Amino acid sequence: MNVTHLKDAELIPINIAAHKLFGSERTEVIHLCFKPGEVLEKHPNPFDVIFYVLEGSGILEVGDESATLGADTLIEIPADEMRGWTNTGSVDLRVLVIKVL
16 A cells, blocks of 8 residues: 655646645646646646536636636546636635646
């Protein structure tokens, strides 16, 4: 059994709090925490991504579409789609990211 605590997970150097909880040849699991008003600018990734909103709410932009999403919501984004997040709420927006490499 392999246990990883968020406080001990590898920090990813981007403009929001991001920690790598798990990494293998085919999968990565990342925890994102956006403070109110924080933004992760739209960007593409060369792999499929699954987002699961743990708590809070925010706007996810994918291509030309956007949606306000809250806790207990899962979103699948195909590879190479532009995507970005904005925390529009008054509390932290916590998102689990599963990268399918």
